Amino acid sequence: MARSKTSKAWMQEHVSDPYVRRARAEGYRSRAAYKLLELNRRDHLLRPGLTVVDLGSAPGGWSQVAAEQVGAAGRVLAVDRLEMAPIQGVAFILGDFRDQATLERLAGTLGERRADLVLSDMAPNISGVPEVDQARSLELVQAVVEFCQGYLKPGGTLLVKVFQGAGFEEFATGLRRRFLKVAVRKPGASRSRSPEVYLLASGFRGPARATEEGDSV
Known part of the structure; x- marks a missing residue:
């Protein structure tokens, strides 16, 4: 079957993307590595000795960057439903982070x-339906925040990708109840047409009290 015009255009953009070419030259598994590298330069997220959990890690670009930065004294745990080839300094768990067996x-x-x-x-x-995609995105990032309730230490930091659109402001407001500071970031490696941004939430307040469990975050 012949490729559609859309798929041909995407492939042409992909192969000509400077971040894609740079990732191949420098040994990173995806262009996404440069998003984290840029954010780390700006916000100093990664330091030697930190324990980092990378949710939805495959193919491994962010895990590579994290492992380089935390060094031998740190730990990187990567989780994904898809297989991921081994990375030195990264412990990989195959599974959905929302499943109890994976969490255990x-x-x-x-x-x-x-x-x-x-x-x-x-x-x-x-x-391809914006309303559906936005709802799915918010459901996913809500699950990430719920994960933090059990596995992020008080004072810790969350960096999460979110799509701008319906519900974004409400989500950001809820996140501010869980963290001392929340900032919006759009790294240069993010394609300009993409609705994705990153919310950088620092100073985790700790697990929510029972009276707060019904709050949306």
Whole structure:
């Protein structure tokens, strides 16, 4: 079957993308690595010795950057439903982070420690219907925040990809109830036409009290 005009245009853009070419030259698994590298230069997210959890990690670009920055004294735990080829310094767990069995494996790997930093560059499967895609995106990032309740240490940091659109402001407002500071970031490696932005939430207030469990975040 012949490729559609849309798929041909995407492929042409992809192969000519400077970040794609740079990733191949420098050994990163995806152009997304440069988003994290830029954000780290600006906000100093990654330091030697940190414990980092990378949710939705495949193919591994963010995990590569995290492992380089935290060094041998740090730990990077990567989780994805898709297989990911091994990365030195990264412990990979195959599974959905929303499933109890996956969480139990992650908890066993963390031991008594909680994450200093949770990363999420995940996006839902795109349907092409903006309203549907936005709802799926918000559902996914809500699950990431719920994950933080059990696995991010008080004072820790979350970096999560969110699509701008309906519900975005409400989500950001809810996140501010959980963290001391929330900032919006749009790295240069993000395509300008993309509705994606990153919310950088620092100073985690700790697990929500029982009276807050019904709040949307």
